[in-house]
Amino acid sequence: MSEVNLDNIVIVLVEPQIPENIGSVARAMKNMGISHLLLVNPKNFDPARVLKMATGSSVDIVNAMEVYEDLLEAIGSLQYVVGTTARLGVHRPALTLPRRLASDLAPISQENRVGLMFGPEDRGLSNEHLRYCHTIATIPTADFSSLNLAQAVMVLCYEIFLSSKEPGAETPPRLANKFELEGMYDHLKDVLMKIGFINPQNPEHWMLNIRRFLSRFPLRAREVRVVRGICRQIDWYSGQIEKVKAKKQGQEKR
Secondary structure, X not given: OOOOOHHHEEEEEEOOOOHHHHHHHHHHHHHOOOXXXXXXXXXXXXXXXXXXXXXHHHHHHHHHOEEEOOHHHHHOOOOXXXXXXXXXXXXOOOOEOHHHHHHHHHHHOOOOOEEEEEOOOXXXXXXXXXXXXXXXXXXXXXXXXXXXXXXXHHHHHHXXXXXXXXXXXXXXXXXXOHHHHXXXXXXXXXXXXXXXXXXXXXXXHHHHHXXXXXXXXXXXXXXXXHHHHHHHHHHHHHXXXXXXXXXXXXXXXX
C-alpha cells in the first residue's frame, strides 16, 4: 500500500502572464506541502512582483523554482504528466476529475516524478501542450468554468494532499520519462507514415489517437525501447522492399 509522495509532485506553469499569480501559486503549494515549481516561458516576468504575493515560507519555493523557455525541456525528466483544462471537446476529453486523479497518483508518485501542468491565464493549455500529457483533468464548476490560476492549482494540490494521508494502491515501477516517450512517438510517426498507416498530410491528427491509446498503459523505459526496436525493424524491412523494387525497375528499363 502507498500514499502520495508529495516530494515527487511538480507544478508546471506554462506561459503564465501575471507575475503575482506565480506568487499566489507558490503560497497554495506551500499550504499543501508541495515544493517543486517549474515555469515555462513566463510573460512579463518580474521576480519582485512574484515575491510580493509569495509571502512567508512560500518564498523558498519561488527562490528554488526553475524557469525554462521550452516545454519539452521543462518536463523531459518527468515520468508522468497531467494536463488541466476547462475547455472540453473532441480533441481534449476530460479523462479524470481531481479526486480520482489524486487517488491514481498515489502509486505512480512513489517512483516517478509527476507534473501537474497549467496553461496561460487567458486561454489555458493548447492542444499542442496537451499532447504531451498522459491524462487530462478538469475541475467541475457551476455556470462559470474559468478559475483563477492559483485557485485551480489549490484545488488539485488540496486533493493530492488529502490523498497523501490515505493508503493507496500497489506501487508501479519507474516509468519512461517524456524525453524517452517523445522520441518513441517521433519514431512511430516516421515509420507509420513510411508504411502508409497514417496520412502524411496531417500526421499529428492520427498520432493523437495513438498517444491516447498508449497513455492508458503508462510505459516503462524498457517497453519504450521494445516499441522503438519494432520501429527499427519495420524501417529496415520497408527499406529492403524499396531496394528490391528499385532493382526490379532498373532491370525492366534495360
